Each structure stands twice: as structure tokens, then as C-alpha cells.
Amino acid sequence: MAITVEEVFETVNMTLQHNFDVRTVTLGINLKDCMDRRTDGLCRRIEKRIIEKGLALNQHADLIEHKYGIPITNRRISVTPVSLLLEPLPKTISTAVRVAKTLDRAASKADIDFLGGFGAMVQKGTTAAERNLIEAIPSSISATKRVCGFLNLASSAAGMNMTAIERFGHILKKLAERTEKGIGCAKIAVFSNVPEDNPFMAGAHHGTGEPDFSLNIGISGPGVVRSVIQNNPFCDLTELSEVIKRTVFKITRAGELIGREIADLMGIDFGIVDISLAATPAAGDSVARIVEAMGVSRMGRPGSTAALAMLIDAVKKGGTMASGNVGGLSGTFIPVSEDTGMIQAVQSKALSLDKLEALTSVCSVGMDMFAIPGDTPADVISAIIADELAIGVINHKTTSVRVIPVPGARSGDIVPLGGLLGSAPVMRVPQKAAKSFIQRKGRIPAPMHALRN
Amino acid sequence: MTAGKKKQGSQIFIVTVTGKDRVGIIASIANIMANANINIIDVSQRIMADYFVMMMGCDIAGTDISLEEIQRRLDTAAKEMKLNITFQNETIFKMMHRV
Numbered sequence: 303m304a305i306t307v308e309e310v311f312e313t314v315n316m317t318l319q320h321n322f323d324v325r326t327v328t329l330g331i332n333l334k335d336c337m338d339r340r341t342d343g344l345c346r347r348i349e350k351r352i353i354e355k356g357l358a359l360n361q362h363a364d365l366i367e368h369k370y371g372i373p374i375t376n377r378r379i380s381v382t383p384v385s386l387l388l389e390p391l392p393k394t395i396s397t398a399v400r401v402a403k404t405l406d407r408a409a410s411k412a413d414i415d416f417l418g419g420f421g422a423m424v425q426k427g428t429t430a431a432e433r434n435l436i437e438a439i440p441s442s443i444s445a446t447k448r449v450c451g452f453l454n455l456a457s458s459a460a461g462m463n464m465t466a467i468e469r470f471g472h473i474l475k476k477l478a479e480r481t482e483k484g485i486g487c488a489k490i491a492v493f494s495n496v497p498e499d500n501p502f503m504a505g506a507h508h509g510t511g512e513p514d515f516s517l518n519i520g521i522s523g524p525g526v527v528r529s530v531i532q533n534n535p536f537c538d539l540t541e542l543s544e545v546i547k548r549t550v551f552k553i554t555r556a557g558e559l560i561g562r563e564i565a566d567l568m569g570i571d572f573g574i575v576d577i578s579l580a581a582t583p584a585a586g587d588s589v590a591r592i593v594e595a596m597g598v599s600r601m602g603r604p605g606s607t608a609a610l611a612m613l614i615d616a617v618k619k620g621g622t623m624a625s626g627n628v629g630g631l632s633g634t635f636i637p638v639s640e641d642t643g644m645i646q647a648v649q650s651k652a653l654s655l656d657k658l659e660a661l662t663s664v665c666s667v668g669m670d671m672f673a674i675p676g677d678t679p680a681d682v683i684s685a686i687i688a689d690e691l692a693i694g695v696i697n698h699k700t701t702s703v704r705v706i707p708v709p710g711a712r713s714g715d716i717v718p719l720g721g722l723l724g725s726a727p728v729m730r731v732p733q734k735a736a737k738s739f740i741q742r743k744g745r746i747p748a749p750m751h752a753l754r755n
Numbered sequence: 756m757t758a759g760k761k762k763q764g765s766q767i768f769i770v771t772v773t774g775k776d777r778v779g780i781i782a783s784i785a786n787i788m789a790n791a792n793i794n795i796i797d798v799s800q801r802i803m804a805d806y807f808v809m810m811m812g813c814d815i816a817g818t819d820i821s822l823e824e825i826q827r828r829l830d831t832a833a834k835e836m837k838l839n840i841t842f843q844n845e846t847i848f849k850m851m852h853r854v
Contacts, residue, residue, distance in 0.1 A: 305769075305845065307799055307810050309852040314771050314841050368822040371843035552851040559850045 320525035328501035330508035356412025380506035385422035398438030406446035418506030421452035426460035444480035450504040456494035462746040471684035494694030516573035517565035521557035550620030574629030577621035581641035583724040590643025602653025611664040633666020639726035668702035673726035676709035685735035774838030776807040
């Protein structure tokens with residue numbers, strides 16, 4: 303059956319009026335075979351590979367953008383967790399920083415805005431190289447522009463590495479102090495159950511179960527979903543769920559087509575489509591506004607968690623019908639600073655840190671891009687992280703924390719972070735939390751339901 | 756010839772035009788297509804109030820010009836006539852609207 307004029311204009315309006323885009327194409331690159339006992343050898347090989355593949359990614363993404371008329375907003379690279387590459391090298395901070403700088407330079411030469419993978423999987427324990435990487439985070443992330451880091455600190459199978467969680471509170475504060483407005487902290491996220499094929503920054507990396515290359519695609523379109531909800535003001539929630547599913551089906555199909563074609567052109571495996579609704583500071587590109595369009599008076603007030611849960615479920619169902627390769631985080635992000643509706647919710651006191659945590663028990667990621675006063679004690683930051691990761695561990699889902707302790711800021715301040723990172727309202731945090739609990743360190747054992755074998 | 760125009764998949768592109776109606780919209784787009792040796796295979800248009808809405812199917816198999824250049828020429832026309840013009844391979848519409 304031929305495509306009708308109405309169908310054509312539905313698609314055209316998605317991009318022209320509702321900011322529909324392919325948010326990111328992220329090329330996963332295996333660097334394990336670049337490993338060397340000498341730092342020079344490693345750096346030379348990874349730089350060559352990243353530049354070559356990064357330039358090809360940009361070239362092919364441009365072609366497909368022109369062919370289908372759907373903007374591909376970001377082209378990114380994720381690499382093998384860098385802690386693995388550091389294993390055979392001298393355990394010094396300067397070695398880790400040098401590798402980070404090499405990644406940064408390669409990304410810059412390939413015109414790639416962010417490169418993810420400066421991180422480690424330490425959910426159960428930490429090797430000497432991983433400990434070195436963690437200690438090198440403040441110097442590495444502050445000395446580079448494009449490198450993003452991640453740490454998997456907990457999982458449903460292994461439990462929670464509380465020694466690393468305790469340490470990370472101090473590391474994050476050091477990083478915040480080394481960068482203006484603590485902005486370096488926007489480039490590192492800590493996780494439970496981190497997906498190894500997630501195309502979105504800051505947590506993107508090319509996991510050890512991945513092939514040599516893999517092309518992953520992150521689609522978005524909160525504006526499109528909000529617009530169909532607004533066009534259906536009177537239908538009941540069952541019908542509304544159907545409306546959302548149908549819309550997400552369409553945008554996921556576009557993502558699948560574009561991802562497959564870029565992968566074909568590059569001669570590599572197509573990985574996954576991540577169907578996360580991801581906000582940007584642009585007007586109309588807000589997830590909070592979707593929840594409000596559903597009928598909640600302000601994001602964060604009672605009703606928000608149920609509405610968000612329904613939204614995410616409908617997004618997942620529409621997405622899985624559209625693509626056999628749905629993966630990554632797939633759901634909905636609720637970063638505070640990047641979403642105008644979330645910022646307004648915090649400013650109007652509808653959204654507190656407690657409610658943000660509650661929302662993340664149903665959203666696809668976690669407590670993302672929120673600012674707290676820079677004088678928040680390290681053990682309080684560790685306790686916030688521990689709470690959030692515990693939600694993931696017990697519920698077999700991914701959760702993450704990306705928090706910015708802004709030096710000198712007080713709760714109620716607004717900190718402009720610039721560009722896609724938006725503006726962060728500084729949230730109120732208690733000065734006392736669970737110091738003795740956090741300082742016990744050790745590992746919280748895996749939950750009972752991890753023993754499913 | 757660019758890789759995006761390799762003989763793979765559909766060579767049919769859909770042009771859409773929306774904006775305030777005026778003399779010469781179709782003529783101008785048809786001219787761009789003819790100069791690029793692109794064959795127009797289908798046109799449907801309607802005018803709602805003063806608003807012009809057009810969809811044109813065209814076959815780019817005969818052209819040597821890159822997609823980027825065609826897009827650029829259409830963008831120039833869009834600016835001159837204060838219209839929104841899009842140019843997209845038809846596969847995107849099939850993927851999004853057909854199971």
C-alpha cells in the first residue's frame with residue numbers, strides 16, 4: 303500500500319516541529335588487541351584506530367542524515383573499559399592520565415564530541431589496575447574534554463562494592479574541585495547493572511562481551527511523545543498507553559533503519575537500538591513535560607511515579623515491537639539539569655531529592671545530572687550512591703548516579719553548565735547521613751534472588 | 756558518486772513542501788529536479804486556507820548529483836520562497852508507517 307500524504311507529513315512534522323532526532327550513533331570499538339606492556343605502544347595503536355574509525359563514522363552518518371532527512375545529533379565512540387588496557391602497564395596515575403589524554407586527542411582529531419569507556423567493572427572487587435584508574439579519575443577527567451568515565455559499583459549477581467562506593471565519594475569531590483563549577487562530574491556516572499552496549503554518555507562503553515566493532519543507536523523524541531499525548535486529552539490511560547506505543551514504534555523503526563544502514567556502510571555489526579526518551583534543554587524536549595501532559599500538575603508531585611512507570615512501559619513495548627535489537631538502557635531518562643520541566647519542578651519545590659530517588663525506581667537509569675552543594679561531605683555522596691544502586695541491585699535493573707557537587711554553591715542556586723548539559727538547580731542535601739555505615743566498607747552480598755542457577 | 760547513492764535499496768525520494776501559497780512553487784521545485792536529471796513520478800498537493808502542502812515522489816536513479824547538493828539546492832529555494840522543504844528517501848516512511 304502506498305504511503306499517504308498524511309503519513310508523510312506525520313513523519314515530516316516529527317522532525318520539523320517536535321525535535322525528533324537520532325540522538326546518537328555510538329560506535330563501539332574493541333581495544334583489547336591494542337594492549338601492550340609499554341604505554342607508548344598502547345597509545346599509538348588506540349589513537350590510530352579511533353581516528354580511522356571515528357572519521358568513517360562521521361562520514362557515513364552525514365550521508366545517511368542527508369538520505370533520510372532525520373538529524374543525527376551526536377556521533378560518539380565507546381571503547382573497551384580502560385581499566386583492562388591498564389592491566390599490563392605501570393600502576394601510576396600518570397600512566398592512566400596519559401591514556402586518557404590519548405583518547406581525548408584521538409576523539410578530537412576524529413571530530414567526535416564524546417568518547418566513553420574510561421572506567422571499570424568493580425562490582426565485586428577491585429584489581430590493582432582498577433584501583434589505579436579510580437584514583438586517576440580526578441586528574442584524567444579534568445585534564446580531558448571529551449573523555450567520559452563510568453564505574454560499575456554494584457550488580458544483582460555480585461552485590462555492592464561498598465569499599466569502592468566509599469572511595470568514590472572522595473574521588474568525586476576531588477574531581478569537582480579541579481573543574482570549573484564541578485562540571486567534570488557531568489562526565490562520569492556510576493552504575494549498578496551497567497549495560498555493556500549503552501550508546502548514551504556518560505556511561506557508554508564497549509563491554510567485554512561485544513564484537514570488534516558494534517554500531518549502537520540511541521533514538522529520542524520526547525517532543526513527539528508529548529505532542530501525541532496532548533492531542534489525546536480525553537482518552538483513558540489504557541488508550542493513552544496504546545497511543546504512546548504506536549508513536550514509539552514509529553520512531554524506533556526510523557532508528558533501526560538508520561543504524562542498520564550506517565553499520566552496513568561501515569561493514570560492521572549492527573548492535574542495538576536504545577529507545578530512551580532523552581531530554582535536552584531545548585524547548586519542548588522535556589520528559590517532565592510528558593508526565594505533565596499526562597495530567598500530573600507538576601513533575602515530582604504525587605502521581606508522577608505512576609505516570610512515569612506507565613510511560614516507560616509503553617515506550618519499551620512500542621520499541622520491542624519495532625526492533626529485534628532493543629538494548630542499552632531503553633526507557634526514559636530524567637536528568638535534572640538537561641530537562642526544563644525537571645528544573646522547574648525542583649525550583650517550585652515539587653521535586654525533592656527523595657522523590658527523584660523514588661522516580662528512578664521506575665525510570666530506566668537513575669539520579670542523573672543533579673547538583674548539590676560543594677561542601678556536602680564525601681560520606682553523604684557515597685550514601686546517596688549506595689541507596690540508588692541498592693534499588694538497581696534488588697530490582698534487577700540498571701540504576702546510576704551522576705551528581706555534581708558544585709564548589710561554593712548553596713541549595714537553591716542555579717548553576718549554568720552550558721550547552722546540552724543545561725542549568726542545574728542546586729538541591730538540598732542533609733549534611734549528615736550514614737558515616738559509620740559507609741565507613742564499614744566491604745561488600746554488601748548479592749541478594750537472595752541472585753541465586754537463581 | 757557517493758556511497759549513499761550506491762544502487763542499493765530504493766532510489767525513490769519524497770519531497771515535501773509546506774508554506775504560504777504563491778506563484779511558482781511547483782515550477783521552481785520541478786526546475787531543480789529537471790536540472791539534476793531527476794524524474795518526478797508523482798505529485799499531490801492541496802491548499803488549506805492560504806497554506807500550501809505538497810508531496811512529490813521522484814526517482815534519483817538518473818542523477819549524478821550528490822544528495823547533499825540536491826538538499827542544498829532545495830534549501831536555497833526554500834529560503835527564497837519562505838517555505839519548508841524536506842527531501843527524504845521513501846524507505847523511512849515505509850519503515851515508520853508499515854509493519
